[in-house]
Amino acid sequence: MHAVILAGGKGTRLRPYTTCVPKPLVPIGDTYSILEIVLYQLRSRGFTSITLAIGHMGHLIRAFVGDGSRYDLRVDYTDELMPLGTIGPVLNLLDRLPEHFLIMNGDVLTNLDYGAFLTRHVRGSAPVTVATYRREIRSEFGVLDVDDAGQSIVAFREKPSVPFHVSMGVYAMTRETLRRYTPGQVLGFDTLMLDLLASGERPGSDLFGGYWLDIGRPEDYDTANEQWNDMAPVLLPHMYQSAAD
Template identity: 45%
Template sequence: MIAVIQAGGKGTRLRPYTLIMPKPMMPVGDQPVIEVLLKWLRRWGIHRVFITTGYMEHLIRALCGDGSQWDMEISYSAEPEPLGTIGPLRLLGGEIDEPFLVLNGDLITDLDLGEFITFHRRRGGPVTIGTTRKEIAIDLGVLDAVNDRLTGFREKPKEAYRVSMGIYCMEPSVLELIPRGVPFGFDDLAHEMLARDLPIYLYEHEGLWMDIGREDDFCRAQNGFLRDYKSLILGA
């Protein structure tokens, strides 16, 4: 199966670090996060990878090269201008004719990729989203009210949500839904598919997931990657 890694963003949430390097090259332990991601894909038998690039693409190309150091074949697709999270896939229309993976270039997970792909194939839909549960803390006192009368008070509550992991399995037919040359995010794709009554399936992962583009996850990864996660993800 082909994997597409999205690595074109500017990583504004991690500034000032991303002023000098693209977000997928931020270090996690002793390795850039995109290297961890590539080795994880290789562990699951993925050999063919496209990397969509934009911001500081020359640094990503210099690091990853042609992929031969990981027994992979890596090709690149440069955005002529920012095209959002899904828009760059339209540039690969002639390269993909089978189910494929799409991954954000700044994540770390121990997702069972074999089970995820099997789930997608069994459901038979055009898109499957890898999801996880994320607890969000609201660092304020939350007021419940009817009109102007208080009915309840919650001090710094935590709410759990089902969120996208930034990992998708897609059918080639999805590429036809993506417009050419304009920014198009996964939210746009989801709305378009819902409007057309096209099914999107959700695969829930209960294990490790970190979004390195978020400062708290980035710090958590630094504190524990070598000790707790490296062997779990890479088998090393």
């Protein structure tokens, strides 16, 4: 099984932590970098080869990970000379990739079983399957429904919550889905979703209810560090169980 990890962003929202270090290499709990956690997780779930899509400070990532042998993985690289969006870097790799593979952001902390997720995609018929997570927004105010004239209140809800689903930044992809695009072009996840829906092809949703934290802001990074002692055995059970034994 193969995964493409997107690790080329500038991490501007996470500054000042990313001033001198690319976001995938920022440490969690003074133990492992985000990228190391992801690599160990992928290996434990049956993945054997990884492509790292690097750009900003990519030389540091390349020097840190090397050929992947210390993670028992085969790691190669693709250099992003200009920002190509979430999916764009993968277009240059299609001939090197298997029929089905994983694409994921390099700043995600989750205990999602990546191997089982990819297997469910392969067994289905969706052109791409998105790992999704349930969120909700709770209003700080009572919400009024007003008639078209704006003169009468027709309903009232006290501080309602609105549930919705978000992408976790983890995608199971079928290679042929991307053949319609030109290598080198900018292609975001949003454009891919809209193109598929417009053509009548429905992307799959794989709803996950475990732990997920997208480390995009300083407060997210602080949360990851605060939770590390409790979450380390959840995120890396094979490693912490071995240590306990």
